Amino acid sequence: MERLRRAAVAGTWYPGDATRLSATVERYLSDAHLDEVPVPRAVIAPHAGLVYSGPVAAFAYKAAKAGRYATLVLVGPSHFVPFRGVSVWAAGAWQTPFGDVAVDEPLAAAIAAAAPDVVVERADAHGREHSLELQMPFVAHLWPGAHLVPLVMGHQTRETAFALGDAMARAITARPDPGDVLLVASSDLSHYEDAGTAASMDAVVMQHVEAFDPDGLMGALEQEPRHACGGGPMVSVLHAARLLGATQARLLQRADSGDVSGDKTAVVGYLAAAIW
Numbered sequence: 632m633e634r635l636r637r638a639a640v641a642g643t644w645y646p647g648d649a650t651r652l653s654a655t656v657e658r659y660l661s662d663a664h665l666d667e668v669p670v671p672r673a674v675i676a677p678h679a680g681l682v683y684s685g686p687v688a689a690f691a692y693k694a695a696k697a698g699r700y701a702t703l704v705l706v707g708p709s710h711f712v713p714f715r716g717v718s719v720w721a722a723g724a725w726q727t728p729f730g731d732v733a734v735d736e737p738l739a740a741a742i743a744a745a746a747p748d749v750v751v752e753r754a755d756a757h758g759r760e761h762s763l764e765l766q767m768p769f770v771a772h773l774w775p776g777a778h779l780v781p782l783v784m785g786h787q788t789r790e791t792a793f794a795l796g797d798a799m800a801r802a803i804t805a806r807p808d809p810g811d812v813l814l815v816a817s818s819d820l821s822h823y824e825d826a827g828t829a830a831s832m833d834a835v836v837m838q839h840v841e842a843f844d845p846d847g848l849m850g851a852l853e854q855e856p857r858h859a860c861g862g863g864p865m866v867s868v869l870h871a872a873r874l875l876g877a878t879q880a881r882l883l884q885r886a887d888s889g890d891v892s893g894d895k896t897a898v899v900g901y902l903a904a905a906i907w
Contacts, residue, residue, distance in 0.1 A: 634723030636754075636781070640761050641728055645681035645768050649728040655681065656772045659689035660696070668881060669907040670698045673814035673872040675840065675865055677901035678707060678765035683888045684819070685768075690883035690903035691815075692769040700813040702735040703770050704742075704780040704799060706864035707762030707817035714785035716749045717795050718756035725764075725779055729771040735778035738802055738812070742780065746798035749791055756783045762817045762861060770815075787856075787863025789849050796845070796870030803875060816868035818861025820900030826889050832858055833885060833900040836865075840904050843880040845869035872906045880906040 641647040646655055663686070674691035677684035709718070721739045724731040743750040757763075763781050770779070784791060803809050821832040836858050839848035845866045852862040859865065869880070883905055887898035 635731065636720055636723070636725045636757055638726045638764060639759050640764055644761060644765065647728055652728045652768055653772060655685065656768050659685045660693050662686060663689040663693045665690055665693050665883060668694050668905050671695050671813065671905040671907045672875055672877040673816065673868050673906040675816045675818060675868070675902060675904040676766060677819045678762045678817045679819055679888065679899055679901065681765065681768060683891050684765060684901055687884050687886050687901040687903050688769060691905060692773060694883060694905040695813055696773050698813060699811065700774055700777055701811040702738055702778040702780060703774065703813045703815055704782065705763045705766050705815045705817060706782045706784060706795070706867055707760070708787065708861040708864060709756050709760060709783045709785050710762065710860070711759050712753065712756045712785070714753060714756060716751050716785055716791060718753040718783045718785070719743055719750050720757050720781040721752055725767065725781065727767045727771040729775070732767065732771050732779045735780050738806070739780045741802035741805060742798050745801045746794050749794045750798065756785065757781065766815055766817055784863050787852070789853065792849060792863040792866040793870055796867040796874065799867065799871040800874035809875065814868045814871055816861060816865045818859045818865050820859050820902060821857060822860065822899050823897040826887055826895035826898050829887055829898050829900045833902065837882050837885060837902060840865070840880055841882050843869065843873065843906070845873070869906065877906050880904055
């Protein structure tokens with residue numbers, strides 16, 4: 632696997648210039664009016680083009696910005712490469728407009744060792760993938776110097792989702808300070824339904840997230856996978872957060888792409904949530 636994962640959509644899906652990107656991220660954070668919540672163990676954030684997803688993702692990251700995290704573990708879906716299991720970028724760094732973000736190699740190795748039949752290394756699963764990269768404008772801006780564990784999920788089966796959650800919890804628990812890790816699930820919701828249909832479909836996901844119910848969410852996704860492109864990553868992160876002692880989840884924001892484009896005939900849904 633290459634040592635540096637090069638940014639694939641900088642300059643197209645989000646500003647590729649650090650000054651412009653910083654101003655954009657700060658604007659979204661300023662506009663995210665949020666009741667105070669405890670410092671999260673995990674968050675859920677969307678991953679569309681930043682103009683669409685950024686105003687919603689900002690709620691999740693504003694909730695977490697006071698956290699002194701040493702490492703952020705990002706879990707997102709594979710949109711382009713179908714495969715079994717979860718691909719970890721195990722070493723090196725990720726390129727961002729703010730500078731390269733180093734991988735937490737010991738934690739990446741520990742997660743892989745805790746689920747050797749599930750966690751694999753496939754560079755091609757990361758190459759074009761935007762689901763994790765769209766978290767990086769917030770991650771690199773808010774926690775300069777923090778490390779990263781990037782995980783891309785292939786086929787989002789129940790076995791894979793829960794095995795990854797188990798592995799993340801086991802590896803994080805073994806750290807000297809388990810509380811210095813933030814789990815991030817990257818997912819959009821329904822795709823290209825009219826706004827009314829999208830709201831109904833998205834409400835199913837929101838209900839299970841707020842109930843802190845990864846098993847119920849997995850069941851809903853098995854019945855209708857179109858509820859969320861990153862449903863499996865959400866299940867993994869909710870499950871891991873519970874094993875790490877979290878007891879509550881709160882929906883922070885829900886919107887759709889039509890709120891930005893004005894077109895409500897075919898929208899993509901987004902949510903932000905915090906878990907503590």
